[in-house]
Amino acid sequence: PQIYQASSSTRHGPNGVRETKKTVADSRTGLKKMSVGHHINDRAHIIEREQNVYSGDQEERQEFINLDEEEVETFDTEWKEKTRGMRRNEAIGYGNGRQRHGPRDGSRNDMLALPAAPSSSTVVMRGERRDQ
Numbered sequence: 001p002q003i004y005q006a007s008s009s010t011r012h013g014p015n016g017v018r019e020t021k022k023t024v025a026d027s028r029t030g031l032k033k034m035s036v037g038h039h040i041n042d043r044a045h046i047i048e049r050e051q052n053v054y055s056g057d058q059e060e061r062q063e064f065i066n067l068d069e070e071e072v073e074t075f076d077t078e079w080k081e082k083t084r085g086m087r088r089n090e091a092i093g094y095g096n097g098r099q100r101h102g103p104r105d106g107s108r109n110d111m112l113a114l115p116a117a118p119s120s121s122t123v124v125m126r127g128e129r130r131d132q
Contacts, residue, residue: 017039
């Protein structure tokens, strides 16, 4: 079977700090991509790695937003300083910062897996449409 998977997450911290993560895997083309971005307000350092599992080709790209390449080491140090001292789960929170680990009424939802997907599905990512 052909499998196309994509995920994206953004974690927010104090003082304009955030971390973005994106992954894509396409079994048809053999493409695997992942990127991690560290952001402080309007500045960012994003590293993207790409691999074709069929050909073995690998690439790494770096994107600098409102940064010069020479400033990256200082920026990375600043990002680490701003996130230091906080526990991993609290350093940068998901969504609006509220942590919920279940229903507010204390009841439990014991669903162990997601329901099966229909045999034909469509994945939309960044405006692209790909039928599977």
